[in-house]
Every structure is written in structure tokens, then in C-alpha cells.
Amino acid sequence: MRRAIDREGPDRLYVITSGRSRGGDEALDSVTLIVTESEPVSGMQSEHVRILQMCRRPMAVVEIAARLELPVTVVRILLTDLLDAGHITARHPAVADLATASVSPAVLEKVLVALHNL
Numbered sequence: 582m583r584r585a586i587d588r589e590g591p592d593r594l595y596v597i598t599s600g601r602s603r604g605g606d607e608a609l610d611s612v613t614l615i616v617t618e619s620e621p622v623s624g625m626q627s628e629h630v631r632i633l634q635m636c637r638r639p640m641a642v643v644e645i646a647a648r649l650e651l652p653v654t655v656v657r658i659l660l661t662d663l664l665d666a667g668h669i670t671a672r673h674p675a676v677a678d679l680a681t682a683s684v685s686p687a688v689l690e691k692v693l694v695a696l697h698n699l
Contacts, residue, residue, distance in 0.1 A: 597628055597655060609657050609664075614639040614672040628659050633668060 616639050621630040632645060646656040663669040 597626070597651070597659070608673070609642055609660055609671060610673075611641065611643040611653060612674055613642050614674065615642060615645060615660060616640075616670050616672060617668070618670055619668045626659075629663055629668070632656075632659060632663060636669060639672060 615632070615636045617633045617636040619633070621633050625633075628649060628651070631649060635645065635648060642656060642660065643653060645660070646653045649656060651659075660669065660671070664671060
């Protein structure tokens with residue numbers, strides 16, 4: 582079974598992105614969570630509307646790309662458009678600071694024993 586991108590070809594991707602090959606916000610990585618902040622407006626591109634509809638709850642960039650069946654690079658361009666217009670917000674997942682994390686020695690010992698038993 583061919584994916585939608587194979588059927589539509591590069592011409593469709595060119596139209597979707599208005600010929601752009603890069604989004605303005607390189608901070609949108611694959612796991613950045615996108616949340617809709619407004620309803621679609623009249624005249625909005627269909628892909629933008631679909632993104633706003635599916636991101637009423639936080640959704641990762643890579644998941645949006647999968648559901649739209651578009652390359653992540655194309656989705657980043659579309660998301661940058663929406664972000665610049667204030668239609669979405671981007672939430673970057675919190676990264677645990679392992680240097681300051683306190684883990685009890687008992688837990689570490691259990692992990693070590695479990696790994697050793699493998």
C-alpha cells in the first residue's frame with residue numbers, strides 16, 4: 582500500500598509549504614507538544630485546520646506528521662505558521678536533571694540485582 586505522500590508527490594508538498602523548505606522555528610523537535618489556542622479561521626489552509634482540530638489536546642510533532650501522512654519537515658513549517666499567528670503553543674517536554682535527582686540506594690540496588698539476573 583502506498584502512502585499518501587507517494588500519491589501526491591513533491592508538487593503537493595511544495596504547495597502546502599508555499600515553496601519553503603525550512604520552518605522559522607528550529608526549536609520544534611519531534612517530541613515538542615503542540616496545543617491549539619484558537620479555532621480555525623475562514624480561508625485557512627486545510628492542513629492548518631486539521632492541525633488545530635487534532636491538537637485540542639497536546640500532541641507531539643511526530644504524531645501530527647504521522648496522522649497527516651506528511652514529512653516532519655513539512656509539518657514543522659505548518660506549525661511555525663500557526664505558532665507565528667498565535668493559533669498554537671509549543672510545549673517542550675521537561676527534561677529530568679539526573680545530576681540532582683535523588684534516588685535511594687535501595688532502589689539502585691534492586692535495579693542492579695534485576696539487571697544482573699538478566
